[in-house]
Amino acid sequence: MYSDIYEKSGFEIIRELGKRYSDYRKRMGYTQKEVAEKSGLSVFTISSFENGSSTGITFASFIRLLRAIDCLDEIEKLLPELPESPRAIFMKQNKK
Numbered sequence: 001m002y003s004d005i006y007e008k009s010g011f012e013i014i015r016e017l018g019k020r021y022s023d024y025r026k027r028m029g030y031t032q033k034e035v036a037e038k039s040g041l042s043v044f045t046i047s048s049f050e051n052g053s054s055t056g057i058t059f060a061s062f063i064r065l066l067r068a069i070d071c072l073d074e075i076e077k078l079l080p081e082l083p084e085s086p087r088a089i090f091m092k093q094n095k096k
Contacts, residue, residue, distance in 0.1 A: 018051065032047055
C-alpha cells in the first residue's frame with residue numbers, strides 16, 4: 001500500500017483501509033454486530049466500509065471503529081508528534 005500510495009485516489013485508499021479494518025476485526029475475534037454495539041454505528045455502515053461499497057466514512061466514525069476493536073492507539077501513527085526542531089533547541093540553549 002505504501003509504495004504507490006500517491007498514485008491512488010482517496011476512494012481507493014479508503015477501500016483498502018476498509019478491507020484492512022475487516023482483517024483486524026476478524027483477527028481480534030469481533031463480529032460486525034459486536035463492533036456496531038461498541039461503536040454506535042450500524043452494521044450496514046461497518047459492512048459498507050469493509051467491503052468498499054461506501055467510501056464516505058467520516059473520520060469521527062473511523063475513530064469510533066478503531067476504539068471498538070481496541071486499536072485507537074494506532075491513530076498516533078497517522079500524524080505522530082514532531083520532534084522539536086534543531087532551531088528551537090538552539091534558541092532554548094542560547095537563552096540560558
